[in-house]
Amino acid sequence: MEKILKFGGTSCGSIESIQSVLAIIESNGKSSSDFAVVFSAMSGVTNHLLEAGTLAAQPKSTVNTLIETIETRHFEVIKHFIPVTGQSQVIAHVRTLVNELRDVLKGINLIKEISPKTSDALVSFGERLSTYLIFAILQQKGLPVFYVDAREIIKTNSTFSHSEVDFEVTNPLITAYFETNKGKIGLVTGFIASNAKGETTTLGRGGSDYTASVIGAALGVKEIEIWTDVDGMMTADPRKVKSAFTIPSISYAEAMELTHFGAKVIYPPSLQPAFAKNIPIRVLNTFNPSFAGTVVSKELTGSPYIITGISSIDQLALVNLQGSGMIGVAGVSAKLFTVLAREKISVVLISQASSEHSICFAIDPSVSDKVRKVLEKEFAAEMVAGDIEGIDIQKELSVIAVVGEGMRKHTGVSGKLFSSLGKNGINIVATAQGSSELNISVVIEKKDLSKALNVIHETFFFSQIKTLHLYLVGAGLIGKTLLEQIIGQEHYLAKYKGIKIRLTGIANSRKQLIKEEGIELDQALRLLDLDGDTTDLAGFITKIKALNLPNSIFADCTANKEIYTNYLGLFQSNISVVTPNKVANSGPYDLYAQLHQTALAKGVKFLYETNVGAGLPVINTLQGLIASGDRFEKIEGILSGTLSFLFNQFKPGKSFGEVLRAAKQKGYTEPDPREDLSGMDVARKILILSREIGLKLEFSDITIEKIIPTACEAAPTVDAFFEEIDKANDFFEKLVNDSAAKGEVLRYIACLEDQKITIGLRSVGPAHPFYQMDGADNVIAFTTKRYHDRPLVIKGPGAGAEVTASGVFADIVSIGSHLA
Ligand SMILES: NC(=O)c1ccc[n+]([C@@H]2O[C@H](COP(=O)([O-])OP(=O)(O)OC[C@H]3O[C@@H](n4cnc5c(N)ncnc54)[C@H](O)[C@@H]3O)[C@@H](O)[C@H]2O)c1
Numbered sequence: 137m138e139k140i141l142k143f144g145g146t147s148c149g150s151i152e153s154i155q156s157v158l159a160i161i162e163s164n165g166k167s168s169s170d171f172a173v174v175f176s177a178m179s180g181v182t183n184h185l186l187e188a189g190t191l192a193a194q195p196k197s198t199v200n201t202l203i204e205t206i207e208t209r210h211f212e213v214i215k216h217f218i219p220v221t222g223q224s225q226v227i228a229h230v231r232t233l234v235n236e237l238r239d240v241l242k243g244i245n246l247i248k249e250i251s252p253k254t255s256d257a258l259v260s261f262g263e264r265l266s267t268y269l270i271f272a273i274l275q276q277k278g279l280p281v282f283y284v285d286a287r288e289i290i291k292t293n294s295t296f297s298h299s300e301v302d303f304e305v306t307n308p309l310i311t312a313y314f315e316t317n318k319g320k321i322g323l324v325t326g327f328i329a330s331n332a333k334g335e336t337t338t339l340g341r342g343g344s345d346y347t348a349s350v351i352g353a354a355l356g357v358k359e360i361e362i363w364t365d366v367d368g369m370m371t372a373d374p375r376k377v378k379s380a381f382t383i384p385s386i387s388y389a390e391a392m393e394l395t396h397f398g399a400k401v402i403y404p405p406s407l408q409p410a411f412a413k414n415i416p417i418r419v420l421n422t423f424n425p426s427f428a429g430t431v432v433s434k435e436l437t438g439s440p441y442i443i444t445g446i447s448s449i450d451q452l453a454l455v456n457l458q459g460s461g462m463i464g465v466a467g468v469s470a471k472l473f474t475v476l477a478r479e480k481i482s483v484v485l486i487s488q489a490s491s492e493h494s495i496c497f498a499i500d501p502s503v504s505d506k507v508r509k510v511l512e513k514e515f516a517a518e519m520v521a522g523d524i525e526g527i528d529i530q531k532e533l534s535v536i537a538v539v540g541e542g543m544r545k546h547t548g549v550s551g552k553l554f555s556s557l558g559k560n561g562i563n564i565v566a567t568a569q570g571s572s573e574l575n576i577s578v579v580i581e582k583k584d585l586s587k588a589l590n591v592i593h594e595t596f597f598f599s600q601i602k603t604l605h606l607y608l609v610g611a612g613l614i615g616k617t618l619l620e621q622i623i624g625q626e627h628y629l630a631k632y633k634g635i636k637i638r639l640t641g642i643a644n645s646r647k648q649l650i651k652e653e654g655i656e657l658d659q660a661l662r663l664l665d666l667d668g669d670t671t672d673l674a675g676f677i678t679k680i681k682a683l684n685l686p687n688s689i690f691a692d693c694t695a696n697k698e699i700y701t702n703y704l705g706l707f708q709s710n711i712s713v714v715t716p717n718k719v720a721n722s723g724p725y726d727l728y729a730q731l732h733q734t735a736l737a738k739g740v741k742f743l744y745e746t747n748v749g750a751g752l753p754v755i756n757t758l759q760g761l762i763a764s765g766d767r768f769e770k771i772e773g774i775l776s777g778t779l780s781f782l783f784n785q786f787k788p789g790k791s792f793g794e795v796l797r798a799a800k801q802k803g804y805t806e807p808d809p810r811e812d813l814s815g816m817d818v819a820r821k822i823l824i825l826s827r828e829i830g831l832k833l834e835f836s837d838i839t840i841e842k843i844i845p846t847a848c849e850a851a852p853t854v855d856a857f858f859e860e861i862d863k864a865n866d867f868f869e870k871l872v873n874d875s876a877a878k879g880e881v882l883r884y885i886a887c888l889e890d891q892k893i894t895i896g897l898r899s900v901g902p903a904h905p906f907y908q909m910d911g912a913d914n915v916i917a918f919t920t921k922r923y924h925d926r927p928l929v930i931k932g933p934g935a936g937a938e939v940t941a942s943g944v945f946a947d948i949v950s951i952g953s954h955l956a
């Protein structure tokens with residue numbers, strides 16, 4: 137015979153699905169009749185039958201409603217597919233079967249008990265009904281079909297509910313039966329069989345697949361098709377990993393490993409007879425029949441990936457047995473696993489270090505109390521003697537298995553696996569790798585499961601592209617410009633850096649929006665307005681943490697003074713922070729130190745190049761010098777773009793207020809320009825630089841020489857401030873004139889030397905290195921041990937939306953490169 141098709145319960149579940157099943161069979165029938173089809177019961181029917189059985193065994197209960205439900209579902213199929221003239225005969229046959237079913241239930245009701253034997257007889261009606269219906273429909277359509285009650289050809293022992301097939305008797309029966317009906321399509325009841333006495337038995341878990349496999353093996357078919365409701369076996373559970381895709385080809389051994397840990401599309405043990413005869417199994421989708429699905433076979437067609445798939449068990453407990461008395465003592469593990477076997481406790485994974493000091497193994501958490509009791513009893517003597525110190529059971533864990541024959545040929549697979557988890561702060565509680573190198577298993581905390589699956593999936597299947605999840609808080613001047621810049625670089629980043637930035641959250645002071653699947657960058661502001669909720673920063677951050685997405689970056693593009701109190705929690709949740717906001721790094725030193733230490737300890741990034749000199753490479757350069765062992769002697773510079781612009785542009789006769797307004801309009805000033813004019817902004821920057829070189833200075837250690845009249849400084853609002861500035865024009869004219877009279881210019885200079893910071897307005901002549909400035913230029917001179925005679929100077933535009941956003945962007949990309 138050419139092949140066997142098998143349709144599961146969902147394929148036989150409704151009018152629509154049966155429509156697809158019929159179409160698939162008819163299309164196969166066009167070219168040949170040399171195949172057979174195995175059917176499960178209509179979905180839900182087996183459960184209804186079992187329920188009816190349980191009910192029937194109770195006094196004074198009625199099963200009529202359940203039987204009617206079952207009957208009606210089958211009648212509906214008849215009415216839909218069979219022409220009226222042909223219906224009565226089919227309906228009559230279904231009635232006969234249902235009456236027989238009623239008799240079985242009556243029997244159960246009489247003795248008030250349901251044995252595995254009666255249960256098997258009861259559930260057999262599901263497959264008998266579904267298969268008969270499809271037989272009747274196809275027969276009326278004129279296809280050469282015959283109905284096969286598998287009880288006539290599959291013989292088992294009498295272990296009801298999970299009977300074992302007697303192949304010696306079965307195989308000749310199958311070949312003879314199909315030989316007699318050669319040239320016709322056999323439609324076979326799945327799941328059911330019979331014992332030597334002719335009593336109905338069932339084949340246990342994966343039953344109908346087993347039927348297909350037993351018949352296929354007996355007839356030596358070329359392929360077995362398992363039709364289900366998904367596109368074959370996937371690289372990961374698509375409910376947990378959105379980017380999971382169908383595995384085109386997989387080996388029997390890999391399929392075993394994957395399904396052992398989850399992927400429940402097929403149950404490989406039930407396909408054993410076919411495996412043994414090297415018959416390939418193809419897993420196909422009834423609802424997407426043209427899709428090629430997955431072939432499970434001995435031969436591999438060569439996957440482009442190192443691994444084949446990932447699966448997991450969500451709930452797991454880890455038992456750890458430890459003690460010095462276990463070292464070198466033969467038999468502890470033998471005893472342990474004998475006990476577990478005796479108690480029928482299934483062990484999911486085992487790991488023992490070569491020190492032999494401990495053995496750890498994973499079990500279903502529902503049996504953890506039992507395991508503890510059993511072990512405490514069994515090892516009581518060893519525990520009293522102190523040879524075994526204790527039994528530790530950890531719950532709320534999950535296990536992930538990375539599976540693939542390809543791992544044998546590649547080195548560095550576990551390195552890749554562990555480092556990808558490590559970079560995302562996922563703690564590995566235990567690991568196990570079989571010497572077959574077919575499966576590496578890692579036990580992790582349950583809360584990290586979805587994140588870990590996604591990280592691993594991306595690492596092995598999309599290694600060319602790393603998705604960064606970006607949460608942008610602050611969609612003002614810098615935030616908006618950043619979004620525009622990202623849009624412009626999407627293609628470049630994907631192609632040359634292997635990075636995709638997915639905007640997962642955005643907020644401004646009014647609204648916030650989080651979308652796990654990502655927010656279209658060019659629609660982000662509109663969507664924030666349209667779909668956003670009222671801003672609640674604490675709630676926003678709680679949601680980010682709960683989402684627990686891999687490669688997450690929080691970009692703080694606000695000037696908010698409190699937001700940084702959230703950074704610590706973000707770091708602890710393995711979320712990196714990128715920010716132009718200077719408040720965190722210029723706050724109390726203890727907090728500053730705690731933030732930096734936490735980020736370092738958690739392996740996440742805290743990047744803030746734009747804190748000083750906007751996009752100019754000030755912080756990175758400084759860090760490079762420090763890292764390479766240079767020593768700083770002096771840092772001096774013009775660190776305010778706004779003040780630089782003011783003193784470059786303002787000339788007597790001009791309005792100082794107008795020049796300041798122009799600076800604001802050009803995006804140089806802080807959202808509140810009082811921060812710039814008061815010297816606060818410069819003070820923050822030089823303090824940040826001092827901390828970068830290792831000084832423990834506080835804001836209060838800085839002396840700021842004032843440059844604006846007290847009235848300006850005292851102005852309560854930004855508007856009032858501008859009014860005061862306008863009134864102070866003479867004051868500023870005099871400052872400039874006095875300086876110009878000496879042939880000099882005014883420069884607002886910050887200086888760090890001998891652990892002291894001074895900031896003030898200086899009048900400098902043409903010989904001074906800061907004399908020649910333009911626009912909103914910053915200049916920073918580092919005098920160090922190495923750059924001693926002539927300082928290292930960084931100079932250029934130090935404020936403005938484009939240069940600042942690009943500095944923030946570069947920090948984000950640098951995190952991407954670190955993760956990729
Ligand atoms: N302009 C520059 O040249 C420059 C250079 C370097 C650094 N920076 C820094 O960049 C940051 C942003 O500056 P900007 O000019 O874009 O400011 P902005 O006022 O234009 O934008 C700030 C944004 O933050 C939002 N915001 C404020 N508080 C918030 C909160 N609690 N929750 C959510 N959103 C909140 C606002 O709604 C706004 O969208 C500042 O920290 C500034 O110091 C600016």
Ligand SMILES: N[C@@H](CCO)C(=O)O
Nearest residue numbers: 776777778804805806
């Ligand atoms: N307001 C700041 C922006 C850069 O940090 C300045 O004028 O320098």
Ligand code: NA
Nearest residue numbers: 745748750752
């Ligand atoms: Na910078």
